[in-house]
Amino acid sequence: MLMQDNKSFVRFENIQKTYDGETLVIKNLNLDIAKGEFVTLLGPSGSGKSTSLMLLAGFEQPTAGTVYLDGNPLNSVPPYERNIGIVFQNYALFPHMTVLENIAFPLTVRKMGKAEAMERAQKALDMVRLGAFGDRRPTQLSGGQQQRIAVARSLVFDPALVLMDEPLGALDRKLREEMQIEIKHIHENLGVTIVFVTHDQDEALTMSDKVAVFNDGIIQQYDTPATLYEKPSNTFVASFLGETNMLKGSINKQAEGKAEVKLACGSTILSTAVDPHDNGDPTTLCIRPERIQLKEDHGDEDNGLHTTVVETIYHGAFAKVVLALNSGEQLKALVRAGNINADLTPGHKILATFASEDARALA
Amino acid sequence: MIKLDPSLSKSERISVIATWIAALLVILFLMAPIITIVPLSFTSDSLLSYPIPDWSLRWYEVLFGSEMWMRALWNSLYIAFFATILAMILGTVASVGLTSPNFPFKGAVMGLLLTPMIVPIIITAVASYFFYAKLGLTNTYLGMILAHALLGTPFVVITVTATLLGFDTNQVRAAYSLGCKPIPTFFKIVVPQIQPGIISGGLFAFVTSFDEVIVALFMAGTEQFTLPRQMFAGIRENIDPTIAAVATVMILISLVLLLGVQWVTARSEKLRNKK
Numbered sequence: 076m077l078m079q080d081n082k083s084f085v086r087f088e089n090i091q092k093t094y095d096g097e098t099l100v101i102k103n104l105n106l107d108i109a110k111g112e113f114v115t116l117l118g119p120s121g122s123g124k125s126t127s128l129m130l131l132a133g134f135e136q137p138t139a140g141t142v143y144l145d146g147n148p149l150n151s152v153p154p155y156e157r158n159i160g161i162v163f164q165n166y167a168l169f170p171h172m173t174v175l176e177n178i179a180f181p182l183t184v185r186k187m188g189k190a191e192a193m194e195r196a197q198k199a200l201d202m203v204r205l206g207a208f209g210d211r212r213p214t215q216l217s218g219g220q221q222q223r224i225a226v227a228r229s230l231v232f233d234p235a236l237v238l239m240d241e242p243l244g245a246l247d248r249k250l251r252e253e254m255q256i257e258i259k260h261i262h263e264n265l266g267v268t269i270v271f272v273t274h275d276q277d278e279a280l281t282m283s284d285k286v287a288v289f290n291d292g293i294i295q296q297y298d299t300p301a302t303l304y305e306k307p308s309n310t311f312v313a314s315f316l317g318e319t320n321m322l323k324g325s326i327n328k329q330a331e332g333k334a335e336v337k338l339a340c341g342s343t344i345l346s347t348a349v350d351p352h353d354n355g356d357p358t359t360l361c362i363r364p365e366r367i368q369l370k371e372d373h374g375d376e377d378n379g380l381h382t383t384v385v386e387t388i389y390h391g392a393f394a395k396v397v398l399a400l401n402s403g404e405q406l407k408a409l410v411r412a413g414n415i416n417a418d419l420t421p422g423h424k425i426l427a428t429f430a431s432e433d434a435r436a437l438a
Numbered sequence: 439m440i441k442l443d444p445s446l447s448k449s450e451r452i453s454v455i456a457t458w459i460a461a462l463l464v465i466l467f468l469m470a471p472i473i474t475i476v477p478l479s480f481t482s483d484s485l486l487s488y489p490i491p492d493w494s495l496r497w498y499e500v501l502f503g504s505e506m507w508m509r510a511l512w513n514s515l516y517i518a519f520f521a522t523i524l525a526m527i528l529g530t531v532a533s534v535g536l537t538s539p540n541f542p543f544k545g546a547v548m549g550l551l552l553t554p555m556i557v558p559i560i561i562t563a564v565a566s567y568f569f570y571a572k573l574g575l576t577n578t579y580l581g582m583i584l585a586h587a588l589l590g591t592p593f594v595v596i597t598v599t600a601t602l603l604g605f606d607t608n609q610v611r612a613a614y615s616l617g618c619k620p621i622p623t624f625f626k627i628v629v630p631q632i633q634p635g636i637i638s639g640g641l642f643a644f645v646t647s648f649d650e651v652i653v654a655l656f657m658a659g660t661e662q663f664t665l666p667r668q669m670f671a672g673i674r675e676n677i678d679p680t681i682a683a684v685a686t687v688m689i690l691i692s693l694v695l696l697l698g699v700q701w702v703t704a705r706s707e708k709l710r711n712k713k
Binding site: 132133134153154155156157158159160161163165167168169170171180181184185225228229232238 | 620
């Protein structure tokens with residue numbers, strides 16, 4: 076066996092994929108997933124995330140490059156020999172079999188004795204808290220129950236890896252949140268490697284050890300959820316994950332990872348330099364709304380933006396404040412209830428401040 | 439007979455009654471041949487004509503006692519059975535191919551497969567005769583079975599394609615991911631779910647072969663005479679009410695089979711609605 080470095084259990088190496096021979100759905104994919112990790116491929120539809128999953132499952136072949144599992148190239152291995160469990164968005168349970176027969180299917184296919192197969196299937200069914208439903212038909216169960224059965228079926232044969240293709244997309248919000256926690260617990264208890272595809276950023280942030288953000292067939296950033304959210308490396312990641320303020324400006328001067336940015340509204344802001352810039356280069360300053368503090372404007376503070384309140388939207392635990400800069404750009408701020416120490420009536424002058432670490436100057 | 443909804447206006451009542459009368463007339467029109475022939479099979483007279491002097495089962499006795507008619511019945515069932523099996527296999531395989539997403543020239547191939555239904559049977563019969571004659575298949579059971587399978591296959595293609603359209607192909611992918619190879623997946627996952635389509639297509643194929651006379655006229659030697667072919671021969675030689683008894687038996691068999699189709703489709707409809 077060819078040994079990759081220890082960290083890489085699944086490896087995409089220089090993968091390209093095109094369906095029509097012209098447009099590359101995946102442009103150049105390099106991704107390493109460690110054993111036992113929960114990795115999410117996140118991106119808008121058509122970004123290449125689902126195609127990447129299908130390449131790993133073996134239902135599609137890469138146009139160029141190699142996919143490795145545990146150090147072995149997978150390209151010529153058919154899907155039924157990959158030992159990879161898959162959970163589909165539409166569950167893909169077999170309607171002509173009972174719930175227990177569905178779960179026992181991968182075991183009976185592997186020629187396991189009937190008694191042992193049924194016993195293990197029952198254990199897997201208990202794990203997803205549906206132990207009493209073994210004799211039902213899948214179609215007699217709710218969507219959430221069906222998806223739990225699909226999860227049990229994908230795990231019962233101890234696969235090397237489990238792929239989940241938008242598994243919670245068909246469920247309503249409350250059920251989805253329950254299932255997120257349930258899948259997370261299963262992952263923690265079994266230690267199985269999971270590759271999860273979703274277009275829902277909340278889902279990606281709450282469930283994953285690491286998230287690969289896809290756009291346009293390219294991984295934009297591959298990091299832990301906290302790093303992705305707090306330190307997005309480009310404007311796509313910043314805007315796709317959560318809400319963000321993006322202000323246009325140009326670099327005045329920079330040193331030691333800090334950049335002084337002259338904004339269109341006239342203010343000069345000290346920020347964190349993310350991409351290499353030359354002085355005078357255009358830049359986009361990204362600031363999360365919850366990192367902004369609002370004060371009465373006395374016209375003398377550093378690192379502040381002079382704004383006018385446009386409107387305040389009350390949300391109970393917090394308030395969302397829309398502010399106008401004199402460049403015409405808008406700034407959104409989230410203020411916690413009990414932390415409002417300024418007059419937020421529309422038309423009032425307000426100073427918006429933030430730490431230089433929270434303002435990131437991106438290309 | 440029918441209770442009309444008292445809330446209906448006068449003109450609505452008239453239209454409801456008119457609809458019923460029209461429907462009954464159409465049913466009468468469709469049933470007329472059956473209504474005519476069935477009572478004749480129970481006549482005590484030796485003439486195939488009305489009025490019927492007295493009721494009797496003598497023509498059924500003649501029918502079931504006749505070696506010739508029994509051989510024809512056996513031939514019909516034998517040929518229809520194997521033609522149906524063949525049509526079910528060919529039609530199912532064709533449908534699976536035609537519904538796979540990357541099959542080229544789908545429309546053209548589908549049209550070609552359905553031609554036996556569209557082309558006048560006499561053309562198919564003549565063509566089969568000349569082609570099979572060269573292969574030495576005329577006047578053989580195999581020739582009859584092949585020719586009838588050809589007529590039955592389009593029915594299976596249509597019904598199986600219809601059931602496959604509702605089939606979720608992710609199930610095939612799921613089966614692969616669970617370690618099941620393509621051919622076992624076809625038999626364990628696909629076939630059980632398209633079974634209603636295969637069976638109802640098969641029943642249509644069976645009835646088609648069972649009722650068919652034109653191909654039999656060209657292809658069958660006296661050894662292979664089927665019921666319709668034997669009737670055809672009988673009508674030209676001597677007409678007696680045995681013909682009516684044969685016809686009644688055939689109507690009965692076809693009826694049972696068509697009720698079978700109804701039952702299978704109703705059942706699969708029910709399964710589908712459960713989803």
